[in-house]
Amino acid sequence: MATVNRLDPAQSELQPPSEQAREQLLIVEGVARSFGETKALVAADLAVATGEIHALIGENGSGKSTLIKILSGVIPPASGNLLWSGRAAKFSNPRDVQADGIATVFQETLVVPELSVRDNVYIGTDGLFRYGRRKRDEVTGASAAIRALGIDQLDLDRPAWTLSLAERQLVTIARAIVRPWRLLILDEGTSALDASQRDRVFDYLRSKRTEGKSVLFTSHRMDEVFDLADRITVLRMGRTVSSYPVGDASQHQVLVDMSGRESVEDLEAAAEHASDAGAGEGGLAHGAVLRVEDLVLRHGASPISLELRRGEILGVAGLEGQGQVEFVECLCALRRATSGRVLSIDNEGHGAAIHSYADANRHGIRYVPRDRRHEGMFAPLSVFDNFAMALWSKLNVFGVLKRNEAKRRYREYSDASHLVAGSKGRSVSTLSGGNQQKILLGRWVAMNPRTLVLNDPLRGVDVRTREDLYQYFRSLASNGIAIVFLSTEIIELLRLTERIAVFHEGHLHALLESKKATDTNVVAAMFGRDPEHHADA
Amino acid sequence: MPDSTLTVPANSAHLRAPVRRLFARHSYAAVPFVITVGLFVVNLVVQPAFVYLSNLGSSMAVLFPILLTGMALTLPVLSGNGGIDLSVGPLAGFVTVFVSAILMPAGIRAPELVIPIVIVFGLLSGAVNGVLIGYVRLPPIIATLGMYLFWEGLGTQVQPEAGGQVPGWLIGINGSYGPVPGLLIVVAIVVVVWSLIARTAYLRNLLAIGGDERAAFSAGINVAAVRVMTYALTGALACLAGLMLAGLIQSGDGTVGPPYTISAITAVALGGISLAGGRGGMLGGALGGMALFLIQELLTAGHVSVYAVSVADGIILIIALALNGTLEFLRRRRSVRLGPQQPMVLVQPEELGGFNVETS
Numbered sequence: 001m002a003t004v005n006r007l008d009p010a011q012s013e014l015q016p017p018s019e020q021a022r023e024q025l026l027i028v029e030g031v032a033r034s035f036g037e038t039k040a041l042v043a044a045d046l047a048v049a050t051g052e053i054h055a056l057i058g059e060n061g062s063g064k065s066t067l068i069k070i071l072s073g074v075i076p077p078a079s080g081n082l083l084w085s086g087r088a089a090k091f092s093n094p095r096d097v098q099a100d101g102i103a104t105v106f107q108e109t110l111v112v113p114e115l116s117v118r119d120n121v122y123i124g125t126d127g128l129f130r131y132g133r134r135k136r137d138e139v140t141g142a143s144a145a146i147r148a149l150g151i152d153q154l155d156l157d158r159p160a161w162t163l164s165l166a167e168r169q170l171v172t173i174a175r176a177i178v179r180p181w182r183l184l185i186l187d188e189g190t191s192a193l194d195a196s197q198r199d200r201v202f203d204y205l206r207s208k209r210t211e212g213k214s215v216l217f218t219s220h221r222m223d224e225v226f227d228l229a230d231r232i233t234v235l236r237m238g239r240t241v242s243s244y245p246v247g248d249a250s251q252h253q254v255l256v257d258m259s260g261r262e263s264v265e266d267l268e269a270a271a272e273h274a275s276d277a278g279a280g281e282g283g284l285a286h287g288a289v290l291r292v293e294d295l296v297l298r299h300g301a302s303p304i305s306l307e308l309r310r311g312e313i314l315g316v317a318g319l320e321g322q323g324q325v326e327f328v329e330c331l332c333a334l335r336r337a338t339s340g341r342v343l344s345i346d347n348e349g350h351g352a353a354i355h356s357y358a359d360a361n362r363h364g365i366r367y368v369p370r371d372r373r374h375e376g377m378f379a380p381l382s383v384f385d386n387f388a389m390a391l392w393s394k395l396n397v398f399g400v401l402k403r404n405e406a407k408r409r410y411r412e413y414s415d416a417s418h419l420v421a422g423s424k425g426r427s428v429s430t431l432s433g434g435n436q437q438k439i440l441l442g443r444w445v446a447m448n449p450r451t452l453v454l455n456d457p458l459r460g461v462d463v464r465t466r467e468d469l470y471q472y473f474r475s476l477a478s479n480g481i482a483i484v485f486l487s488t489e490i491i492e493l494l495r496l497t498e499r500i501a502v503f504h505e506g507h508l509h510a511l512l513e514s515k516k517a518t519d520t521n522v523v524a525a526m527f528g529r530d531p532e533h534h535a536d537a
Numbered sequence: 538m539p540d541s542t543l544t545v546p547a548n549s550a551h552l553r554a555p556v557r558r559l560f561a562r563h564s565y566a567a568v569p570f571v572i573t574v575g576l577f578v579v580n581l582v583v584q585p586a587f588v589y590l591s592n593l594g595s596s597m598a599v600l601f602p603i604l605l606t607g608m609a610l611t612l613p614v615l616s617g618n619g620g621i622d623l624s625v626g627p628l629a630g631f632v633t634v635f636v637s638a639i640l641m642p643a644g645i646r647a648p649e650l651v652i653p654i655v656i657v658f659g660l661l662s663g664a665v666n667g668v669l670i671g672y673v674r675l676p677p678i679i680a681t682l683g684m685y686l687f688w689e690g691l692g693t694q695v696q697p698e699a700g701g702q703v704p705g706w707l708i709g710i711n712g713s714y715g716p717v718p719g720l721l722i723v724v725a726i727v728v729v730v731w732s733l734i735a736r737t738a739y740l741r742n743l744l745a746i747g748g749d750e751r752a753a754f755s756a757g758i759n760v761a762a763v764r765v766m767t768y769a770l771t772g773a774l775a776c777l778a779g780l781m782l783a784g785l786i787q788s789g790d791g792t793v794g795p796p797y798t799i800s801a802i803t804a805v806a807l808g809g810i811s812l813a814g815g816r817g818g819m820l821g822g823a824l825g826g827m828a829l830f831l832i833q834e835l836l837t838a839g840h841v842s843v844y845a846v847s848v849a850d851g852i853i854l855i856i857a858l859a860l861n862g863t864l865e866f867l868r869r870r871r872s873v874r875l876g877p878q879q880p881m882v883l884v885q886p887e888e889l890g891g892f893n894v895e896t897s
Contacts, residue, residue, distance in 0.1 A: 072755065094754060094755050094756070094757045095757040098757045104755070106755060108751075110749060110751055110752035110755055110756070111749070111752055112744065112745045112748035112749045112752050112753065112815065113748055113749065113815070114744060114748045114816045115741070115744055115745060119741055119744075119745070120752075123741060123742070123745045123752075123753060123756045123757075124745075124753070124756030124757030124758045125757065126738030126741065126742060126758075127738060128738070128739060128742065128759070128762055128763065128766055129734075129737040129738055129739045130737065131737070131738045132738070161869075175756060
C-alpha cells in the first residue's frame with residue numbers, strides 16, 4: 001500500500017533537524033472535534049515557527065476552518081494538545097486568545113453593519129465600559145492599519161453596511177492587525193480582494209515576517225500558497241496528511257495529497273467506475289432537456305452556457321463559495337442570476353425560460369436541497385407523509401386524497417431504491433441520513449421529474465447507502481431523467497457523472513469528461529489551475 | 538500620502554461635517570421625530586390648554602412612566618438576538634408596592650435613601666434577566682415573561698389594590714421646586730446619566746452584539762457580560778419609571794404595572810428602533826414614548842373610551858412596525874442598488890451590460 005502520508009501523527013513532535021533551530025510558536029497535536037455525527041477534525045497536527053508564513057490547505061470539509069476556529073478560541077477542541085510559545089494553552093475564548101497574541105481574520109467577513117469603520121476595527125478591545133484606547137489613538141491606528149493594507153482612503157466614519165465586500169474584508173484584516181499579534185490567522189482572509197490589493201496585503205505580511213511574526217493562512221488559490229508560504233500543511237478529512245517546506249513540494253504533490261488518492265489501485269478503481277457510469281445510458285435519444293444561456297452568476301464573472309441532455313448525470317464541483325451552489329440554485333430559479341437565462345427544452349425542442357421556482361416545478365425540474373433537516377424534511381411527520389407531500393397536488397379528487405395510489409407509489413419506490421424505513425408510519429427524523437435522503441429524493445421521483453437538481457445529496461450518508469443511491473441515480477438516468485449532481489467528493493463525481501463542471505471564483509472554470517479525468521485534474525481545476533497540466537502520467 | 542492624518546474621500550461628502558455625522562448617527566430617529574412634532578402640533582390645535590403650565594405637571598406625570606419604560610425597553614431590543622424585556626411594566630408596578638408597603642413601613646422615606654435603594658434593586662432584578670439570557674441562554678421573551686409573572690404576582694400578593702402611602706417628595710415631583718418643575722429635574726438627571734453612559738465603550742459593545750453577535754464575539758467582546766449589564770440598566774430605568782408611577786398614583790398598587798410593558802413595546806417600535814437589534818438609540822425610545830403619550834392625549838381629548846384607546850394602540854403598534862420594516866427595506870435596497878456590496882472585481886466596460894437586470 002503506497003501511501004503519501006509523510007507525517008505520522010504519532011511522530012508529529014519530531015521536526016526535521018533544520019527546523020529545530022527555529023522556535024516553534026504554536027504546536028497543535030492530535031486535535032479532534034466533532035459536530036454531532038460529523039467528525040470535522042480527527043487528528044490535526046500543526047507546528048508554526050516564529051517568523052514563518054504557513055499555509056494550511058485542504059479540500060472542502062477537510063477541517064481547516066474548524067481548526068482555525070479552535071485556534072481562535074471560538075470553539076473548544078474535544079481532545080488534543082495545544083502549545084502556545086512552549087506552554088500548554090487553553091484557547092478558551094476569543095478575548096483571551098487575542099490577549100495571548102493570536103489575531104484571526106475569519107472566512108465570513110464579520111463586520112457589524114451599523115457601526116463605523118473605526119468602531120468595527122476596534123470592537124473587542126474595550127472593557128465593559130472603559131475604552132481600550134483614546135478616540136484619537138483609534139483614528140490614527142485604524143487609518144495606519146488600513147493604509148498598511150493598501151487602501152489610501154477610507155472614511156473611518158462610514159458605517160460598514162455602505163462598504164463593498166472587499167472593503168469589509170480589509171476592515172476585518174485591519175481589526176486583526178491593530179491588535180498586538182504574534183500569530184495572524186487568515187482563513188480565506190483575502191478571498192474578496194482583487195489581485196493588486198491582495199499583493200499589498202501579502203507585502204505587509206512578508207514585512208512582518210522579518211519582524212519575527214508568524215502567519216497561518218488558508219487559501220483556495222494554489223499560486224497564492226506557493227507565492228507566500230514558507231511551509232505547507234495539508235489536511236484531509238480531519239487529519240494532517242503531510243507538512244513540508246514550500247521548496248520541497250511540487251504543486252502536483254500538494255494536489256495529490258489533498259485529493260486523498262491513497263494508492264495507484266484506488267485511482268484505477270475510480271477510473272473503472274467512471275466508465276461504468278458512462279455505460280448505462282446507451283440507446284436513449286440524447287435530446288437536450290435544459291439549456292443554460294450566458295448565465296452570469298456574479299458581477300464580473302464570465303457567462304456560462306451549457307446543455308443538459310436526457311439521461312445525463314452532470315457533476316458540479318468547486319471549493320466552498322466558488323459559485324457552484326449559486327449555479328444549481330439558478331437552474332431551478334431559487335436564485336436570480338446577474339444575467340442570462342435557463343431554458344427548459346421540451347420533447348419537440350422548444351425552449352421555455354424558467355423565471356420562478358414554480359416555473360421550474362411545472363417544467364419538471366426538481367430540487368433536492370443541501371440542508372435536508374431545514375429545507376427538506378418535515379421532521380415531526382411520518383416517512384410516508386414526507387414521501388407523499390408533493391404528490392397530493394396530483395393525487396386528489398376534488399381535494400379528497402387518493403391514499404391507495406400514493407401507497408402504491410411508495411411501495412414501488414421503496415423497492416426500487418432499497419429504502420429501509422421499517423414501517424412507513426414512523427417518524428422521518430428517526431431514519432438515518434441516507435434513508436432520509438432517499439425519502440426526499442422519492443418525493444420528487446414520484447412526481448416524474450425531467451431534471452433532478454441535487455445539491456450535495458450524499459453528505460453525511462453512510463457508504464452502503466451511497467452504493468444503493470449510486471445505483472439508483474444511474475437507473476433514473478437510464479430512464480431518461482437528467483441529473484445535476486453537486487458534490488464535494490471528487491471520487492463520487494468521477495464514478496457517477498459523465499461530465500463535471502468545475503467552478504472557480506464564480507466562473508465555470510472547466511468542463512471535464514469524467515471518463516478521461518482523474519481526481520488530480522478535478523482538484524487542479526477547483527484550485528483554478530489548468531487541469532491538463534496536472535494529468536497523471 | 539501624509540501619515541497619521543485622517544483622509545476623507547470625496548464620495549463620503551455627505552458625512553463630512555461633524556453635525557451631519559451626528560445626524561447620520563441618529564438618522565433612525567428622523568421619522569419618529571417628525572411624527573412626535575406633528576402629534577404635538579395636532580394636540581395644540583385640538584386642545585390649546587394642553588400646554589398650559591398648570592396642566593404641564595400632570596401631563597408630564599402621566600407621560601413619565603410611559604417614557605421611562607420605553608427607554609428601558611430600548612436597551613434589550615438594541616442588544617439583538619430577540620432581545621426584549623417584558624418584565625419592565627410589572628417591575629415598575631412592583632416598585633410602587635415596594636415603596637409603599639416595604640420601604641415606608643420601615644421608615645425609609647428620604648429621597649437620598651429611597652432613590653439609591655430602588656435603583657440598586659432595579660439593577661439587581663434586571664441582572665437576573667441578564668444572567669438567564671446571557672449565561673443560561675434562555676430566549677429573552679421566555680425569561681422575561683417569567684419575570685413578568687413573578688413581579689406581577691408578588692406585587693398583587695402584597696398589595697392587591699391601591700393602598701399604602703408614598704413619600705411626600707415623590708408626589709411633589711409632579712409639582713415644582715421653586716420655579717423649576719420637579720419632573721424637569723428628573724429629565725435632566727436621566728439625560729445626563731445616559732449621555733455619560735453613551736460616551737463609554739458600553740454603547741459600542743451594545744450596538745456590536747446587537748448588530749452581529751458572531752462578529753462581536755469573535756472580535757473579543759464578552760457578549761454575555763454586555764447582556765447582563767444591558768438588562769441590569771433596563772431594570773434600573775424600569776424602577777425609576779416605577780418611582781414616577783408611585784408619585785402619579787400616590788400609593789402602591791400591584792396591578793398598575795403590566796400595561797406599561799405593552800406601551801413600552803409600542804414606544805420602541807414607534808421610535809424607529811430595529812427589533813432585530815443593533816440599530817437605534819435611547820432617543821428613539823424616548824421619542825416613541827412621547828408620540829404614544831401624545832396619541833393617547835389626543836384620544837382622551839376626543840372623549841374616546843378606554844377600550845377604543847386600546848384598539849388604537851394596537852393599530853398604532855402594527856403601523857409602526859410595518860413602517861419600520863418598510864424604511865429598513867428601502868434603506869437596504871438603496872445600498873444594494875448603489876452596488877457597493879458587490880465584490881470589487883475588475884470589470885470590462887462591455888461586461889457591465891447586465892448590471893441592473895435585477896431591478897428591471
